[in-house]
Amino acid sequence: xxxxxxVGIFAIVLCLQACGNKEYKPRKIVSETDICKIxxxxxxxxxxxxxxxxxxxxxxxxxxxxxxxxxxxxMDEDDLGKAFIKDKSGKKWLDxxxxxxxxxxxxxxxxxxxxxxxxxxDEAKKYIEKEGKGELLSYSDLDTFKxxxxx
Amino acid sequence: xxxxxxxxxxxxxxxxxxxxxxxxxxxLPDFNGFTRQTASFLNLLLFLLPLFILTIGSMGVAxxxxxxxxxxxxTYPMTITQYIFxxxxxxxxxxxxxxxxxxxxxxxxxxxxxxxxLPLLFVGLSIMTVLLFSSIAILCGSFAKNRLHALALxxxxxxxxxxxxxxxxxxxxxxxxxHVLQKLTIIMLHINPAEWVRFGYFLxxxxxxxxxxxxxSFTEFYSSTVGYVLYAVVTILWIVIPLVFAKWVLMKxxxxx
Amino acid sequence: xxxxxxxxxxxxxxxxxxPQAHAKTKTLQQLIDETPENGTLQLSNVLYKENVVIHxxxxxxxxxxxxxxxxxxxxxxxxxxxxxxxINNVTLQNSYLGITGEKSQHLHFENLHFKNxxxxxxxxxxxxxxxxxxxxxxxxxxxxxxxxxxxxxNSANVKVQGNNIQHVQDGVxxxxxxxxxxxxxxIDNGRYGIHFxxxxxxxxxxxTFKKNVTGIMLMMSQNVKMYDNHLYDQNGLNASGxxxxxxxxxxxxxxxxxxxxxxxxxxxxxxSTMKNNVLLMNxxxxxxxxxxxxxQVKRNNFIGNIVNLxxxxxxxQIVQNYYDDYAGIDVNNDGIxxxxxxxxxxxxxxxxxxxxxxxxIESPSVVLLNEIDRQTNIIEKEQLVDQEPLxxxxxxxxxxxxxxxxxxVLGVGLVFTILWFWRKEIQG
Numbered sequence: 001x002x003x004x005x006x007v008g009i010f011a012i013v014l015c016l017q018a019c020g021n022k023e024y025k026p027r028k029i030v031s032e033t034d035i036c037k038i039x040x041x042x043x044x045x046x047x048x049x050x051x052x053x054x055x056x057x058x059x060x061x062x063x064x065x066x067x068x069x070x071x072x073x074x075m076d077e078d079d080l081g082k083a084f085i086k087d088k089s090g091k092k093w094l095d096x097x098x099x100x101x102x103x104x105x106x107x108x109x110x111x112x113x114x115x116x117x118x119x120x121x122d123e124a125k126k127y128i129e130k131e132g133k134g135e136l137l138s139y140s141d142l143d144t145f146k147x148x149x150x151x
Numbered sequence: 152x153x154x155x156x157x158x159x160x161x162x163x164x165x166x167x168x169x170x171x172x173x174x175x176x177x178x179l180p181d182f183n184g185f186t187r188q189t190a191s192f193l194n195l196l197l198f199l200l201p202l203f204i205l206t207i208g209s210m211g212v213a214x215x216x217x218x219x220x221x222x223x224x225x226t227y228p229m230t231i232t233q234y235i236f237x238x239x240x241x242x243x244x245x246x247x248x249x250x251x252x253x254x255x256x257x258x259x260x261x262x263x264x265x266x267x268x269l270p271l272l273f274v275g276l277s278i279m280t281v282l283l284f285s286s287i288a289i290l291c292g293s294f295a296k297n298r299l300h301a302l303a304l305x306x307x308x309x310x311x312x313x314x315x316x317x318x319x320x321x322x323x324x325x326x327x328x329x330h331v332l333q334k335l336t337i338i339m340l341h342i343n344p345a346e347w348v349r350f351g352y353f354l355x356x357x358x359x360x361x362x363x364x365x366x367x368s369f370t371e372f373y374s375s376t377v378g379y380v381l382y383a384v385v386t387i388l389w390i391v392i393p394l395v396f397a398k399w400v401l402m403k404x405x406x407x408x
Numbered sequence: 409x410x411x412x413x414x415x416x417x418x419x420x421x422x423x424x425x426x427p428q429a430h431a432k433t434k435t436l437q438q439l440i441d442e443t444p445e446n447g448t449l450q451l452s453n454v455l456y457k458e459n460v461v462i463h464x465x466x467x468x469x470x471x472x473x474x475x476x477x478x479x480x481x482x483x484x485x486x487x488x489x490x491x492x493x494x495i496n497n498v499t500l501q502n503s504y505l506g507i508t509g510e511k512s513q514h515l516h517f518e519n520l521h522f523k524n525x526x527x528x529x530x531x532x533x534x535x536x537x538x539x540x541x542x543x544x545x546x547x548x549x550x551x552x553x554x555x556x557x558x559x560x561x562n563s564a565n566v567k568v569q570g571n572n573i574q575h576v577q578d579g580v581x582x583x584x585x586x587x588x589x590x591x592x593x594x595i596d597n598g599r600y601g602i603h604f605x606x607x608x609x610x611x612x613x614x615x616t617f618k619k620n621v622t623g624i625m626l627m628m629s630q631n632v633k634m635y636d637n638h639l640y641d642q643n644g645l646n647a648s649g650x651x652x653x654x655x656x657x658x659x660x661x662x663x664x665x666x667x668x669x670x671x672x673x674x675x676x677x678x679x680s681t682m683k684n685n686v687l688l689m690n691x692x693x694x695x696x697x698x699x700x701x702x703x704q705v706k707r708n709n710f711i712g713n714i715v716n717l718x719x720x721x722x723x724x725q726i727v728q729n730y731y732d733d734y735a736g737i738d739v740n741n742d743g744i745x746x747x748x749x750x751x752x753x754x755x756x757x758x759x760x761x762x763x764x765x766x767x768x769i770e771s772p773s774v775v776l777l778n779e780i781d782r783q784t785n786i787i788e789k790e791q792l793v794d795q796e797p798l799x800x801x802x803x804x805x806x807x808x809x810x811x812x813x814x815x816x817v818l819g820v821g822l823v824f825t826i827l828w829f830w831r832k833e834i835q836g
Contacts, residue, residue, distance in 0.1 A: 031552035033364035035646045039627060039653050040673065042599060042646060044552040044577065056328035111627070112583060112605060148606070148628055185643075186667070186689045187714050190770035197772050252826045259819020317773035321755075324762060333764040349771060360645045360669070361691065363766025367645060 024053035024082035026093040029061060038067035041110060047090020048109050048116075053081040066113035066147040068096065073143070085117045088127065092119070100124040101137040103145070113147050160203050161249045168253040169260060171195055185353075185361045189270075193352055196277055197313060197345050200246075204284040205291060205305035208242045212292025212397075213301035216404075231401050235289060235394055242285040250277050272356055276348055283344045283389050290393040293400045312345040333365045344389055354382065436460050436476070440468070446492065462487045470498035478503035483530075487512050494518075500525060505555070509534050517542060527555025528576070534563045539571060546576035551599040551621070556581040560588070568593060578603040579620070582610070590615060600625040601639075604632060612637060617649070623668075624650045626658065635661035642668040643691070652677055660685060670695055671713070677703050684802065687713055691769065697760065699724040709801045714770050717792050718756035726751070730798040735782075738799045749797035750785045753778050 029051075034043045037060040043049050050068035052060045056079070062068040065085055072083060083096035099117045102124050107114040115137065118124040128134040137145065171191060215221045215238075224234060254274060291308055295301035320339055324332040340346045350373075353359050359370035372378050434442075436456040443449040446465045453473035459482045476498060478484040484500050487493050487509040494516035500506045501523040509515055509531040515538070522528045522544040531537060537560070544557040557573040559581040560566055566588040572595075573579040579595035582588060583605040590611070595601035596618040604610060607629040616638045617623030623639035626632060632655065639649040649668040652658055658680040665671035671690040672682060675697040681704045687693040689712040694705060696719040703724045710716045711732045728744070736747035755774050759765045768774050 030367070031550065033367040033645055035364070040646070040648075040651050040675070041625070041627075042552075042621060044599070054328070057330055058328045185691065185714075185770075187712050187770070188689075190714060191775075194770070194772045194775055248826060248830065252823065255819050255822030255826060257819070259816055259823060261815050261819070314773045314776065317768060317771060318777075321758070321765070321768065321773075324765060325758075329762055329764050332762065336764060336767050345772070360643065360647075361766075361769065363763055363769075364645045365764045366767060 026051045026053065026084040027059050034061045036061065036063040036067050038062060038070055039064075039111065045110050047086055050083070050085045050096070051093070052083045054079050055081045064109050064111035064113055065096075065101070065115050065117065065142075066109075066111050069142050069145070070147070072096075087119055088116050088123075094119055097139050099139065101139075101142065102127055102134040103137055104131070104134040106133070111148065115142070115145070157207065157245060157249075160207070161252060164199060164203070164249055165253045165256050167195065167199065169256045185356075185358050192273060193276075193349065196273065196280060197349060200277065200280045201284045201313065201345060202309050204242070204246060204281060205288045205309050206302055208238075208285055208288025209291035209295060209301040209305040210298050211242070212238060212289055213295040213298045216293070216295075217297045221401075225405065231398050231405070235398055235401070238289055239285055239394060242288065243281055246281045246285070247278070250274075250281065270356075272352065275355070276352055279351065279386065280348050283348065283386070286390045286393040286397075287344065290397040290400070293397040293404075312343050316343050317346070329365065337366075337369055341385065347385070347389065351382065351386075354378075440466065451498070459483065460485055462490055462493055465490060465492040467492075467494045467496070468498065469496045472497070473499075475499045475501060476503075477501055478505070481505065483508040486510075487515065490515075495520060499523060505530065508532075509537075516540075522557075525555075527559070528557045528573075530556075530559045530561075531563055532561045534560070535565055537563060537566045539566070539568045541569075542571040542573075544571065544573045544576065546574065546598070548575070551577045554599075556603075557595070557598070559583075560585050563588075571595075574598065578625075581605075582607050585610070589613075594618075595623075596620065603627075604629045607632065617642065619644075621646060622648045622651050625653075626650065626655055627653045628655060629658070630656040632657070633659045633661070635659070635663060637663045638666075639663060639668060639671075640666040644669070648673045649690070651675075652680070655680070659683075664688065665690055665693070673697075674699065674703070679703070681706065683707055685709070687711065687716075689713065691715070692718060692756070692759075695719070695760065696722065696724050698722055701725060705729065707798070707802065711801065715753065715756045715759075717751035718753070718760055719792055720760050721757070721791060723790065726792065726794045728796045728798055729794055730801045731794070732801070734797050734799075736797065743799055745797040745799055748786075748789075749794040750782075750788045751792040751794070752785050752788050753781050755781075 029043050029046050029049055031042065031044060031046070035041060036043065041063045043061060043063050045063070048064055050062035050065055052068065052071065054060065060071060062071065068083060068085065084093040085096050085099060086092070087094050094117055099119060100121045101115050101117055103115045105114050107116055109116065118127065124136055128136060287308065288305060291305045292301050295304050316339055320335055323335065340350050353361055354370070354373055359374060362370060373382060435458055437458060437460045439449055440460055440462060443466055448467040448469060451468065451470045451474045453471055455475045455477065457477045457479055459478050459480065462485065474497070476484045481504040483505040484503050485507045487507065488511065490512045492514045493512065497519045499521040504526045506522050506525050506528045507517070511533045513535045515531070515534055517529070517538070518540045520542045522542065524545065524547055526547055528544040529539065539558060546554050546557070554577040556578040557576040557580060558568065560583065562584045564586045566585060568580055568588070568590040569592060571593045573593065574596045576598045578600045579598050579602060580590060581603045586608045588607065588610045590602060591613045593615045595615065597620065599621045601617040601620045601623045602612060602625070604626040605628060608631055610629065610632045612624065612634045614636045619641045621642065621644060623642055624634060642649050647668065648670040649665040650660065650672045652672065652674045654676040656678050658677060660672065660682040662684045664686045666688045668690045670692045671687045671694060673695045677699060679702045682694070683704070683706045685708045687708060687710050692715040693710050693713040694717050696717070699719065699722045701723055705724060705726045706728055708729045710729060716731060717726065731749050734745055734749050736745040736749070738745055755768065755777055
């Protein structure tokens with residue numbers, strides 16, 4: 001009887017584990033419950049939010065690109081499914097590793113890190129041209145970027 | 152009613168109930184919300200009530216079977232359904248009486264100190280606990296070969312529903328992903344009557360936020376009208392299914408005998 | 409030079425507006441423009457529906473029924489490049505944004521009433537600001553769709569006193585501000601009561617926070633003192649009394665935390681002290697994540713909390729606190745318990761790592777587990793250990809002791825009725 005129970009539970013667990021789709025998709029953000037994994041702030045500015053889909057099917061939510069990068073630095077590469085960040089318009093999810101970034105100290109983000117994301121390098125360049133300021137960054141630059149020092 | 156065992160249970164229950172509410176209230180100011188006091192009250196309810204109901208109820212049925220009382224009864228113009236129903240009602244009534252006594256003592260004490268008070272919700276939950284576990288107790292009794300077997304069986308059921316299932320889940324939680332643990336917890340909550348009562352406390356005291364953000368959408372659903380209806384349905388199922396099952400078991404045993 | 413030019417422009421504007429002065433009612437903008445530099449404008453009981461801009465030194469005084477309303481999403485009052493602006497006794501209502509100030513100094517707002525506003529006040533690059541006795545009430549709905557009560561960016565020398573703020577996103581949002589003091593404010597039903605970001609030299613005293621998501625949210629700041637604040641009923645989803653994140657030199661003294669989900673959640677702090685606080689009946693009292701030995705938790709009173717202390721395994725100095733569940737004795741009578749107090753609970757530690765465990769908080773199984781922990785963790789030396797637990801609490805709880813005669817009669821009566829009934833049953 002007991003054994004059958006254990007086997008049953010184990011089967012359910014396995015099934016649930018397996019059911020997690022292997023194609024990582026960003027999930028919808030719920031303002032009522034989602035808080036940033038790193039800084040605990042609730043996500044009220046969805047247009048700056050970031051997300052990490054873990055291999056085990058869990059999601060970690062971040063309010064700002066800076067928090068997401070900090071989490072990625074400390075995490076085990078093997079657990080990472082895919083990382084997403086909202087683009088400048090706040091409507092589209094981008095893959096963090098392929099996106100282009102613009103930094104300027106006057107750009108406001110929830111943590112005031114001042115870095116926003118664009119799908120392509122051209123879009124980012126256009127933005128810098130239009131605003132007349134800003135610094136173009138790639139994903140590899142983010143790793144060494146000094147977050148939040150300009151204050 | 153007539154057994155010494157029952158009287159002892161009543162005295163013990165009243166004493167513990169009164170003592171806990173008094174001690175906790177003297178130490179802390181009055182506050183609404185999920186605090187250590189409400190938690191210990193709830194836990195007391197969940198620990199003691201099911202233990203007594205399960206043991207006494209199942210042993211009652213088992214002794215009927217063992218002593219041949221049940222076989223005698225069958226010669227009367229009485230169906231098994233009537234027998235089970237009668238047993239069930241008797242069990243509920245006697246525990247209701249004990250509960251009333253405990254509540255009356257607490258009420259009297261609240262008159263003296265002005266501090267102790269008993270939320271209506273706890274009264275409701277205790278009644279629900281009695282209803283749920285009485286029916287499970289009868290099922291345990293109908294399975295048992297003799298009274299000792301019934302006692303053992305009910306203790307196992309008690310331990311599983313209060314302790315072992317949650318420990319198993321917590322252990323599983325250390326290896327699986329958060330969303331899996333969350334889903335398993337939701338399943339466990341429905342298949343475990345003790346957890347179901349506990350969940351009822353959070354639901355009806357409007358404190359579902361205590362359970363944390365991971366259960367937000369789940370508790371939101373149960374806080375709606377449809378959710379309340381579903382809660383009632385599941386509760387009724389928990390009462391009816393064990394009774395029906397007990398009838399089936401008794402019928403099968405009757406035929407074998 | 410610039411100011412002279414401004415004056416000339418204003419003068420021209422004033423001249424231009426003269427013909428209109430004969431009109432029956434003037435707009436508020438006209439009245440402001442007519443007021444001389446450093447002059448005082450006294451308003452009567454009139455409702456103005458417009459957006460005004462202030463570029464000069466002016467004192468505006470209203471009456472009880474002076475009401476301003478905006479017609480669009482622009483601020484009702486916009487202050488730019490002004491040296492001395494003071495606004496008194498005015499009501500602003502039903503608008504998107506109340507007052508904005510930019511590159512200005514010596515702003516003094518007192519007795520303003522903001523009703524049904526998405527945002528109250530926004531100030532950028534300002535200096536010497538006083539916000540006193542303001543009453544701000546936000547709009548209905550979820551906090552993610554609201555604005556902040558008071559928002560301050562890149563400013564210095566700010567005083568926020570005696571304000572009453574409710575139903576907004578953040579009561580007071582503070583970003584890159586140097587020298588700010590917040591006292592005797594009452595902030596409730598918002599997201600964060602006070603939200604510090606990149607703030608230096610701040611002080612929050614005697615404020616009351618109730619039913620917010622978080623009373624004080626402090627991030628990336630340094631040298632902030634918070635004392636004598638009262639934080640209660642922060643008990644919703646993800647709620648906390650204070651959340652302190654990545655900051656230095658923070659002092660949390662003599663605050664009262666009551667009935668919060670987590671009283672203090674501290675993450676990545678350095679050189680910070682929590683002292684003489686009262687932590688009463690919270691679900692979790694203090695949570696220490698990525699802490700270090702330079703942080704101190706000293707002489708606090710832990711009473712009636714479900715979980716007293718929990719951590720992610722990093723160390724902090726925990727000394728001389730009072731715990732109501734401490735079981736040791738004091739043989740030498742020095743007021744300090746002879747045995748270590750070990751706050752480590754396996755369940756508390758799990759909860760830090762996996763939020764889904766929250767479901768089991770104080771469930772029957774966990775209570776038993778904690779009891780086992782208490783026996784096995786006595787030998788714990790490193791994590792969450794207080795080597796000098798206090799025997800006596802440093803605070804007293806007031807308690808009213810009332811007799812209720814009727815309850816007593818009813819209770820005793822019921823007991824006897826039931827016992828009588830039972831006896832009858834037994835004999836019968």
